Amino acid sequence: MADEKKNRPPRGALIVIAVGLLATIAAALLSTDEASGEAAQLEWVKKVPMADSKPVSLSGGGTMQLTDGAIRTTGTNVSGYSLFRVSSQIRIDAGAPVGGGRILCSVSGDRQAEIAQTRGGLRATYPRSSTGLYTQEVPEVILLLFSSHGTELATVELDGLPERWSTEKGVKLEWPKFEPGVEHLEYFLPAGKPKEDLVLPFETIWRATNAPGAKVACTLTTSAGKTTARTSVALPKIPPPINEEEEEEKQEEREAEEAEAEKG
Secondary structure (H helix, E strand, C coil): CCHHHHHCCHHHHHHHHHHHHHHHHHEEEEEEEEHCCCCCCCCCCEEECCCCCCCCCCCCCCCEEEEEEEEEEEEECCCCEEEEEEEEEEEHHHHCCCCCCCEEEEEEEEECCCCCCECCCCCCEEECCCHHHHHHCCCEEEEEEEECCCEEEEEECCCCCCCCCCCCCCCCEEEECCCEEEEEEEEEECCCCCCCCCCEEEEEEEEEEEEEEEEEEEEEEECEEEEEEEEEEEEECCCCCCCCCHHHHHHHHHHHHHHHHHHH
């Protein structure tokens, strides 16, 4: 018995080995999922523009407006869910006296829609909380938890986005406390007047079992008071079923084109 105890590895070493094995297994699982392409690539099959909000006058000059918005939707999966993407952007005139102000935006998914989740379990709201939006990466593709094509993961493209989440340096963003059915983004503006039109785009992706729709409102608060811009958009019908065969063919075509491009 004494010899057996003597030959055992120290408990600390066993813990280190166990942790290392778990990390290795987790990394292998992640790399296998990503490398094997076990995620459906979904198409935005319908896009409906969102009306620009009315320009609201700001105290001291200039206007604020919600512009270039849209709603895009995928088809419906076998469980009756579709994904839909709500895009919009805040636009404030150059030279407007908004320095040091803050903007609180809300995006509410219509009719009990739920905010989608990324593979990492984060809400599918962009941009992310950040102390510097100007340098935050703008993703081209995101991976979501969504059942389709026999998998539990789906990728969608964030096409049509500008190069940056802010045209001005120094803008900060926080996600306020989560509220079911509503996504909030709170912007903190730097001191001084914007040198050019200040543009702050944002995106939310939802899942729903009914006709997609959303309401968007942004309230600017400065020492001179509050100003709110509002707009909304809705689709009249539930999206049609996902055409898995057609989307797989498109994916194969894209992969073939990429392979050709790499060769030549």
